[in-house]
Amino acid sequence: MSAHQAPPGANAPVLELRGVTKSYEGQQVLKGIDLMVSEHQAVALIGASGSGKSTLLRCIDLLEEIDDGDILLDGQPMTVPGINPVPFRRRLGLVFQSFNLFPHMRVIENVTLGAVRGQRMPAAQAREGAQALLERFGLGDRAREYPDRLSGGQQQRVAIARALLTKPRALLLDEVTSALDPELVGEVLGVIRELKEEGMTMVIATHEMSFARDVADQVCFLEGGCIVEQGTPEQIFTAPSQPQTQRFLARVLAGATI
Numbered sequence: 001m002s003a004h005q006a007p008p009g010a011n012a013p014v015l016e017l018r019g020v021t022k023s024y025e026g027q028q029v030l031k032g033i034d035l036m037v038s039e040h041q042a043v044a045l046i047g048a049s050g051s052g053k054s055t056l057l058r059c060i061d062l063l064e065e066i067d068d069g070d071i072l073l074d075g076q077p078m079t080v081p082g083i084n085p086v087p088f089r090r091r092l093g094l095v096f097q098s099f100n101l102f103p104h105m106r107v108i109e110n111v112t113l114g115a116v117r118g119q120r121m122p123a124a125q126a127r128e129g130a131q132a133l134l135e136r137f138g139l140g141d142r143a144r145e146y147p148d149r150l151s152g153g154q155q156q157r158v159a160i161a162r163a164l165l166t167k168p169r170a171l172l173l174d175e176v177t178s179a180l181d182p183e184l185v186g187e188v189l190g191v192i193r194e195l196k197e198e199g200m201t202m203v204i205a206t207h208e209m210s211f212a213r214d215v216a217d218q219v220c221f222l223e224g225g226c227i228v229e230q231g232t233p234e235q236i237f238t239a240p241s242q243p244q245t246q247r248f249l250a251r252v253l254a255g256a257t258i
Contacts, residue, residue, distance in 0.1 A: 013075070015201075017033050033056060043203050073091060099159045130143075133165060
């Protein structure tokens, strides 16, 4: 199957990457990435630290300018030279591993700020939607708190609520559990599982292999800025075909640091 063809029976592509490259200070970090994410699909990016997962998400969200290739959202090219990235970025939601909440603003203000200022959503509508999301994530009574009064897991749920408020076409999740204590990981992964069940289109960079196996429709193993292998969770975790994938998973299963 071509990297530019949707899997059989898949919905229309929401995101499409064609030959995407990115370098920092002469060091090539992404080397010709081809990827298609169909509607309602969850794609997990796995690989060791430094393999290019976070850079790939930042390029999709147009926080980083690519050197070559194309990124399309709903068939529209986002990376044409001179194009305004803001309208495209408004249609994507990115959740960072470090929460990126404003410490001087209350939870409800953190959730609504981008929607009101960046997308001109009426303030009353934004507050209503934010409160509903906080209630859904078990944080309805924390709306007036400051972020430092919340646990890491609660802060990450606030960050997810912020990304969801504008109803993005796709949600980009960058190692959203890596900054959490182990006992808090489950509550955040539970939220993402719910979103998957509801059909949210997602690209998820993660070190949580069991989570990737359970939730993802497709798994991409990255090494050295390349997608070395891509397939269903069963294919990747049960019978990986590439030696690099086999070595990586063997280290993970052995409990080695990745």
